[in-house]
Amino acid sequence: MTGTDTVTAFSAAETAAMEAALEAALRGPRGANPLVGAVVIDADGRQLVTGYHRGAGTPHAEADAISQAESAGLDLTGCTIVITLEPCDHRGRTGPCTQAIIAAGIKDVVYAVDDPHDPAAGGAATLRNADVKVRSGLGAVEAFELNRQWFLAVATRRPFVTLHIAQTLDSRIAAEDGTSQWISSPESLADNHALRGRIDAILVGTQTVLVDNPRLTARDPSGTTAGKQPLRAVMGLRGIPADAAIHGDDGHVLHLPTRDPREALSLLYAAGVRHVMVEGGSRILSSFLAARLVDELIVYLAPTLLGSGTPALNGLGITTLADAMQWDWDPSGGGAVQTLGRDLRLHLRPEPIQALEPQPARAAAEPAMGGY
Amino acid sequence: MTGTDTVTAFSAAETAAMEAALEAALRGPRGANPLVGAVVIDADGRQLVTGYHRGAGTPHAEADAISQAESAGLDLTGCTIVITLEPCDHRGRTGPCTQAIIAAGIKDVVYAVDDPHDPAAGGAATLRNADVKVRSGLGAVEAFELNRQWFLAVATRRPFVTLHIAQTLDSRIAAEDGTSQWISSPESLADNHALRGRIDAILVGTQTVLVDNPRLTARDPSGTTAGKQPLRAVMGLRGIPADAAIHGDDGHVLHLPTRDPREALSLLYAAGVRHVMVEGGSRILSSFLAARLVDELIVYLAPTLLGSGTPALNGLGITTLADAMQWDWDPSGGGAVQTLGRDLRLHLRPEPIQALEPQPARAAAEPAMGGY
Numbered sequence: 208m209t210g211t212d213t214v215t216a217f218s219a220a221e222t223a224a225m226e227a228a229l230e231a232a233l234r235g236p237r238g239a240n241p242l243v244g245a246v247v248i249d250a251d252g253r254q255l256v257t258g259y260h261r262g263a264g265t266p267h268a269e270a271d272a273i274s275q276a277e278s279a280g281l282d283l284t285g286c287t288i289v290i291t292l293e294p295c296d297h298r299g300r301t302g303p304c305t306q307a308i309i310a311a312g313i314k315d316v317v318y319a320v321d322d323p324h325d326p327a328a329g330g331a332a333t334l335r336n337a338d339v340k341v342r343s344g345l346g347a348v349e350a351f352e353l354n355r356q357w358f359l360a361v362a363t364r365r366p367f368v369t370l371h372i373a374q375t376l377d378s379r380i381a382a383e384d385g386t387s388q389w390i391s392s393p394e395s396l397a398d399n400h401a402l403r404g405r406i407d408a409i410l411v412g413t414q415t416v417l418v419d420n421p422r423l424t425a426r427d428p429s430g431t432t433a434g435k436q437p438l439r440a441v442m443g444l445r446g447i448p449a450d451a452a453i454h455g456d457d458g459h460v461l462h463l464p465t466r467d468p469r470e471a472l473s474l475l476y477a478a479g480v481r482h483v484m485v486e487g488g489s490r491i492l493s494s495f496l497a498a499r500l501v502d503e504l505i506v507y508l509a510p511t512l513l514g515s516g517t518p519a520l521n522g523l524g525i526t527t528l529a530d531a532m533q534w535d536w537d538p539s540g541g542g543a544v545q546t547l548g549r550d551l552r553l554h555l556r557p558e559p560i561q562a563l564e565p566q567p568a569r570a571a572a573e574p575a576m577g578g579y
Numbered sequence: 580m581t582g583t584d585t586v587t588a589f590s591a592a593e594t595a596a597m598e599a600a601l602e603a604a605l606r607g608p609r610g611a612n613p614l615v616g617a618v619v620i621d622a623d624g625r626q627l628v629t630g631y632h633r634g635a636g637t638p639h640a641e642a643d644a645i646s647q648a649e650s651a652g653l654d655l656t657g658c659t660i661v662i663t664l665e666p667c668d669h670r671g672r673t674g675p676c677t678q679a680i681i682a683a684g685i686k687d688v689v690y691a692v693d694d695p696h697d698p699a700a701g702g703a704a705t706l707r708n709a710d711v712k713v714r715s716g717l718g719a720v721e722a723f724e725l726n727r728q729w730f731l732a733v734a735t736r737r738p739f740v741t742l743h744i745a746q747t748l749d750s751r752i753a754a755e756d757g758t759s760q761w762i763s764s765p766e767s768l769a770d771n772h773a774l775r776g777r778i779d780a781i782l783v784g785t786q787t788v789l790v791d792n793p794r795l796t797a798r799d800p801s802g803t804t805a806g807k808q809p810l811r812a813v814m815g816l817r818g819i820p821a822d823a824a825i826h827g828d829d830g831h832v833l834h835l836p837t838r839d840p841r842e843a844l845s846l847l848y849a850a851g852v853r854h855v856m857v858e859g860g861s862r863i864l865s866s867f868l869a870a871r872l873v874d875e876l877i878v879y880l881a882p883t884l885l886g887s888g889t890p891a892l893n894g895l896g897i898t899t900l901a902d903a904m905q906w907d908w909d910p911s912g913g914g915a916v917q918t919l920g921r922d923l924r925l926h927l928r929p930e931p932i933q934a935l936e937p938q939p940a941r942a943a944a945e946p947a948m949g950g951y
């Protein structure tokens with residue numbers, strides 16, 4: 208939030224619209240782009256259309272709302288648009304939202320938080336130059352919270368990191384003899400492949416390449432390679448065999464000669480990657496978690512037990528329960544808990560770092576429940 | 580199913596009532612008693628009342644349905660009752676259902692499967708002697724499946740076994756330094772204490788007594804010891820310290836000097852235990868699972884990661900993924916997946932033994948998804 212515009216009053220209708228926009232934003236998937244929702248209200252405060260962003264490469268929330276209005280034959284002239292994030296002013300894979308707003312005749316823009324990419328010359332300035340009234344700060348805390356991991360990734364100039372674990376109930380990712388195909392249900396595998404089609408890069412360790420020899424391509428359920436393929440990145444100091452399946456036909460492979468997850472992310476960022484999915488194995492998963500470099504955790508949980516074999520994680524440097532890594536259930540992009548065939552798909556994001564503000568001791572049982 | 584009565588035709592209304600009874604049965608909790616549902620229909624086939632059994636010590640499904648009708652002022656004379664299990668003829672903690680049915684004037688009884696406890700002189704014979712028409716076999720496969728683990732426990736003269744694991748997402752039940760209080764949310768702890776109040780015995784290993792020194796009493800959220808307390812059983816060859824908290828005030832403690840889960844269950848059965856909850860630690864949990872002696876699995880899954888520490892299980896004798904122990908989600912008694920504070924409560928039961936009938940290879944991905 209910048210400037211004096213933020214010191215302003217918002218109407219009850221605008222506040223209600225922001226709540227609706229925040230809720231709509233949650234329908235979108237996490238990734239290179241933030242979750243954004245937008246609601247257009249008329250002069251009487253009625254909510255006319257609600258839009259949200261469905262992920263990188265699809266229309267922004269404002270464009271989604273405005274195009275819905277066009278399809279419905281609604282005239283938005285003189286209306287107010289309420290958005291969870293400052294409208295963009297650049298032409299990326301989609302047109303600038305500022306132009307869509309101006310073209311629709313919208314005269315009033317209320318947004319929650321600034322787009323961190325270009326705070327000095329962002330969409331707000333362009334809109335004001337076009338005689339659109341712009342106010343910000345409404346729902347700012349909630350809107351920042353909605354995308355806190357994305358803001359962190361942008362601020363630290365690294366890709367947004369999704370980590371994916373396919374495990375048994377007892378958190379094994381392979382049996383004693385190394386077999387792991389397939390712990391997950393076909394529906395979980397298909398979900399994972401659909402996710403591969405939405406990210407910029409997929410990352411595994413050299414160990415995984417040497418042991419499992421994966422292709423790491425995004426394929427649809429018929430086995431057809433999807434149109435958009437993520438960069439296939441391999442992290443580690445060992446070389447990749449010349450005949451490894453990961454080379455594929457397109458040479459769209461990057462070897463990251465490091466064991467440091469932070470360095471790996473720097474290299475990926477330099478290569479243009481804004482959303483990476485870390486797939487394994489245990490050592491890579493653990494190193495990203497231990498470095499607190501995971502923004503989104505997806506666990507495919509199969510209703511099976513192995514009792515032994517390869518644990519999903521092999522050490523996070525945590526020795527006592529009070530230091531356990533805490534996660535929040537993430538309802539965005541389809542829900543915190545979904546059923547995929549016989550598996551559960553669990554969706555989580557890290558709890559905010561507690562040091563930022565004092566919090567009551569968490570997960571402490573009522574004193575009465577002490578002792579078991 | 581016995582005798583010629585089973586070769587009979589059932590009306591569409593009776594079939595629909597059995598489906599409703601099977602569905603109602605799922606609302607009850609698993610344990611010493613089977614899940615049972617009952618639906619009373621009138622001469623026109625209308626479903627008047629639906630009852631189900633809420634667990635040991637509460638009215639049976641038939642009694643539940645009939646008392647509902649009484650409360651509603653409904654006359655059941657000449658009606659048909661459709662039940663998922665043969666009505667009981669013994670006075671346990673509740674009166675015999677046969678007498679309740681006769682007293683209500685019900686003239687027609689349809690049930691799915693025989694009560695295995697006393698097939699020769701069960702409720703069906705008593706009802707026929709009272710001029711009630713009795714037929715069985717409708718929905719028999721589904722009714723047996725509904726309670727297959729309970730039928731197995733009864734047939735092998737052992738308690739019904741509930742196994743409970745309180746773990747992190749990475750299946751740790753304690754951190755490296757042994758701290759484990761509390762991995763679970765207060766709501767999960769309360770749920771576990773409520774379960775303790777419904778079982779006959781709670782079982783831990785001597786290791787757990789020596790390390791954690793638990794009380795193992797059922798307590799309500801205020802810390803008050805509940806009225807009904809389970810027998811506290813400790814399994815293992817080591818002695819129990821004289822000052823261990825498990826002795827409590829009531830001496831309601833049993834030491835089972837064995838490491839063999841089958842032998843432990845025999846001793847508990849001889850002591851009158853029909854429902855035991857196995858609480859831990861890893862060795863005890865693993866030994867019951869490896870012996871395929873678990874009828875119900877409850878996992879309290881906290882959204883936390885430890886990365887190291889005590890795994891929930893320490894070996895089941897499984898070396899390859901094809902031999903992984905498979906579980907079914909169990910929707911009974913509140914659902915397969917519930918939210919308890921920040922935890923998930925997962926409820927499962929073992930898959931039927933596959934050897935009984937040939938099955939297609941399970942969890943095999945579509946060929947097109949082969950390779951990852």
